Amino acid sequence: MAEFDYDLFVIGAGSGGVRASRIAASHGAKVAVAEEFRVGGTCVIRGCVPKKLLVYGSHFAEDLADARRFGWDTSGATFDWPTLRDNVAAEVDRLEGLYGQTLGNAKVEVFRERAVVAGPNMVQLASGRTITAANILIATGAWPGQPPIPGAELGITSNEVFHLPALPRRAVIAGAGYIANEFAGIFNELGVEVTLATRGDKMLRSYDQEIVGKLLDISRHKGIDVRLNFPFRAVTRQADGSLLVDGGDAGPIETDLVLWAIGRVPNTKGLGLEAAGIALDGEGAVVVDAYNRTNVPSIYAVGDVTNRVQLTPVAIREGHAFADTVFGNNPRTIDYSAIPTAVFSNPPIAGVGPTEDEARALYPELKVYRSDFRAMKNVLADRPERALYKMLVDGATDRVVGLHLIGPDSAEILQAAAIAVKAGLTKAQFDDTVALHPSMAEELVLMR
Incomplete structure (x- = not known):
């Protein structure tokens, strides 16, 4: 060379x-x-x-x-x-x-x-x-992508959001993916009036939709205005400096900040x-x-x-x-199966393996186990939100093929559990593991 x-x-x-x-x-x-x-x-x-x-x-x-x-x-x-x-x-x-x-x-x-x-x-x-x-x-x-609509340049993307001179009073976050949901949670907790809007009829399409549905319910309960089927038509600057988002038949939204989180x-x-x-x-x-x-x-x-x-x-x-x-004289490729992913929303969600809808098409004898519970901290804090853990099992082999969680520390819990899914462990092997009590993670070995 x-x-x-x-x-x-x-x-x-x-x-x-x-x-x-x-x-x-x-x-x-x-x-x-x-x-x-x-x-x-x-x-x-x-x-x-x-x-x-x-x-x-x-x-x-x-x-x-x-x-x-x-x-x-x-x-x-x-x-x-x-x-x-x-x-x-x-x-x-x-x-x-x-x-x-x-x-x-x-x-x-x-x-x-x-x-x-x-x-x-x-x-x-x-x-x-x-x-x-x-x-x-x-x-x-x-x-980060921006929509081809008039006034799109009046919004910002995830490139600029970390450098805001001050938090806005109101924010419209456009998108349905993990970036949109994460910043919706961040801004909402920091006191911003948040509208989370997307052109489509679903959020987080690649995640288990039962888990996503619980996230949307909790997000709305926390005060986030979630709007599906919102056709972004244009953004204009008003006389007072605020922005007006034209949603066509879905109506306009007045805001102080538009964050485009529509994909990369x-x-x-x-x-x-x-x-x-x-x-x-x-x-x-x-x-x-x-x-x-x-x-x-x-x-x-x-x-x-x-x-x-x-x-x-x-x-x-x-x-x-x-x-x-x-x-290095060591030719090798990457195995893209069973990659664990997470959305650091509030609360976070995490998953590994196919969603329930995907698994039903792959495993005719699919078994679905659920644990719907309230985290101990939330009980004493008098906070009503509940966690949901789902385990997808191939009934023909008893192998755990997917795990999907929503609740506090879901990503931290899933990382270790994803090893078990990647290794092809069975439901019986999960059941044979002694629960670590009291913890949220113990729900993974207590589903019956």
């Missing part, structure tokens, strides 16, 4: 790109990565990490209210948005520094500028410099991929094979830019597998 400047050039220093760079370098490759924004990518800089910190911050609203039932005097407690916002930003800065150290320790050269593909073995930097590489990896992630599109625009002959699908995603290779043999792609499974842990695994395959 001596005729090239680098063995590997990575475009994008997000989770997948950083992992691929580090592992390739550990296999002896000469590696460089270009990042036009900040090292760490969406998850670390403007995604799951800062969002989860906002989720934690918003939980104190209910915790402080509940504390009175536990004997605590919380009178006089106040909330200051700039304090939370700035502390979250400082943590993001710290993590970005650590990601940079990781690349530096691995002897990966970092170009902090935009790079585009200029050929099968060539990239061009924004500064004009041309660099050659034996292999190129596209790891540019995805970008692969970030391939302007990267030179078409000119290089790289195949894209109808949504602009890079088409790759099981080994993350495009139709151009020297060019690969991992993570959200491929639009396979838009999850940070998946991008990390894809980046690692790519590096092992190309530079």
Whole structure:
């Protein structure tokens, strides 16, 4: 590979790109990565990490209210948005520094500028410099979408929401996925009047709809105005500075902030991929094979830019597998089955395996077990919301094929339980496990 400047050039220093760079370098490759924004990518800089910190911050609203039932005097407690916002930003800065150290320790050269593909073995930097590489990896992630309607530019996306100078009095959150539901919960707990609206007739389509139905009921009980079948027509600025969202026959909504959370599109625009002959699908995603290779043999792609499974842990695994395959003499692929996922809504939901509707089509002898209960903390706090755990079992083999939860700490509980689903454990093996009492997780081994 001596005729090239680098063995590997990575475009994008997000989770997948950083992992691929580090592992390739550990296999002896000469590696460089270009990042036009900040090292760490969406998850670390403007995604799951800062969002989860906002989720934690918003939980104190209910915790402080509940504390009175536990004997605590919380009178006089106040909330200051700039304090939370700035502390979250400082943590993001710290993590970005650590990601940079990781690349530096691995002897990966970092170009902090935009790079585009200029050929099968060539990239061009924004500064004009041309660099050659034996292999190129596209790891540019995805970008928040906006609807093609008049006034869409008056709204913001998840890219900007972490930097609001002040919280709005009212907010319309447009979308039906995890980002929309998570920010609806965050803003609602922080005192914002929230309307959660979507064009469709369902929320969180990829999750078990019985679980989603309970989330919507609880969300509405907490004061979130959830509107389905809301056809966004336009957004206009009113004389007093507020926004008017035109919902056609569904009526208008006056608000102070519109947050577009309608999905994320692969970030391939302007990267030179078409000119290089790289195949894209109808949504602009890079088409790759099981080994993350495009139709151009020297060019690969991992993570959200491929639009396979838009999850940070998946991008990390894809980046690692790519590096092992190309530079570690260890060809391997990723198993996309039984991936646990969560929505950090209020309360959170989590699931692994097919939903009940999907499982009924796959397993003719499907058995469904449920536990509908009120968490002990909620009982003493006099909070009425209930948790729901569902276990899906293939009656022909007794194997647990799916778990779907809504309730406090659902994601924390599901992570360990997902191992059992991935391993193919049976309902009898769950039943044979002694319950850890008192806990919410014990419901997983008590369903009869």
